[in-house]
Amino acid sequence: MYFFLSHLSACDILISTNVVPNTLQILLKGFTYMSVQRCFVQLYFFGASAIIECCLLSVMSYDRYLAICHPLHYSSIMAFRLPYYLAIWSWSMGFMVAIITVYLLLEVQFCGPNTIDHFFCDLSPLLGISCSDSLAVEIAVSLVAGVVGLLQFLFVVVTYICIFNAIFQIPTKAGRQRAFSTCSAHLSVVCTYYGSLISLNIVPSTGYSSNIKKALSVLNTVLTPLFNPIIYSLRNKDLQEALCKVVFLRKHLKNS
Template sequence: MSVYNDSTVFEFILLGFPDLHNFWLLVFLALLIVYVVTLLGNVLIIGLVSSTSQLQSPMYIFLTHLSLCDILISTNIGPNTLKVIVWGKCYISLLSCEIQLYFFGSSALIECSLLMVMSYDRYLAICDPLHYSAIMNQARPHGLAMICWVIGFLLAMIIEILISQLDFCGPNTIDHFFCDLAPILQLSCSDTTIVEVQVSVSVMSVIFTQLLFVVATYICIFMAILRISSTLGRQKVFSTCSSHLIVVSTYYGTLITLYVAPSRRYSLNMTKTFSLLNTVVTPLCNPIIYTLRNREIRIAISKNIFQKKLLRVQRQPGAQ
């Protein structure tokens, strides 16, 4: 039976960060800057890869999908977080809350899947370079990326259907800055045991399988790097996967700390801080890590800036 027929609660109140007091404006400006830079950085990567022929390799195709995923999670969480900070609290309908939870869950699953596929790409490039071009042909990267999106949206939809069966009879206050799974389950007046078990089994099994795959591929990569005789050769090969390794460590680190480690170890404010890192700061780190550490992207940015300056000079009166 649908939640909208049985429920007496149709609206939740997000409390956000009630302890900010006089610092709310500073926090608002900081998060606004982070949100804008996140969007600009990820759009920059998408634009560079789409317009630069040298960046049409599988690794950069996966990177554009990772940037799209970061834009999705930032746009889903960021604006509402800014609203909560300005107003001190925010009213959100049950439907909007479920939609936000759906896109948050799907973007997290998509990002984990993309990171796994990117580790597979690095494994092939380093451990099996002779067959890399044949396996990662022109169509394969796009197909793998689409599978990641399908897995994320379908698995999140299963979770959403389970949650839609719950009743909410009150209270309707969520001491968080967005509709996360745990606080929503705590507000339900239905028995959530079955839902919690099903969500844990389905989501954690997928995420842990992907994490184990990533760990296994990097063990093989490190073993292959250690077999290289020259120090310069080892450094050159490692540089091709170092950015991805940093992103994997950052994302899975915050994810495991937040959702796998026992929640009783952390205060509510600490949980909100980890959530803020996972949903707002991490999407900012990805474009920064890839632009600062990736030589080809830095070259593409320099070429685009030079071409724009050249066009501007040519358009000036008197230019030859």
């Protein structure tokens, strides 16, 4: 589990360092300048990190499925090489699939207004300022979202149905609580990430809904990477004890 957590943290760092500096510059100045090439690079790494996170969340749900539904076979199935293969597959999927969108965008012409009403180079506002046919890009993105995103989401749902079914069959209450505690943090991260991702695709990009979509983009690109380490850290007993010591020490210093 901690092996996959390290890769999830690296993916969160990738999306944060890709989006947040540009966002901070817009908050300080009210605007920022960006070349077309830099915009495409930012869009590429944003799409790659989104796909990588979907893959990693699916891999982690499979890891929790094996740990709860097949605990006796876990150590033999999740052998030394399999975690590395799954991690390599997640990163390869992200970097290879995301390049399709950027390649198709190179054929799109931008000859209208050059101002994007967003805090980073997202695909929807970028296509909004194009003056050529962008149907091929929209179809490709829809296929990627349907094949990669939807299948990953359905896989996570199916694995958690099996996990909950196995947990409810445990005879003791303590056993059920211990089994659920091993996947509660991951379930919280999945709900937060996919909830913001689905909301982004449902909300339209025009009119008043544009502000709602930008707020959801902040949740997806800034707040979710911030919440992930907090959610997983709260499940760690060593960090809980360290936090209690810090709180106790501060109260002792104030009283003295």
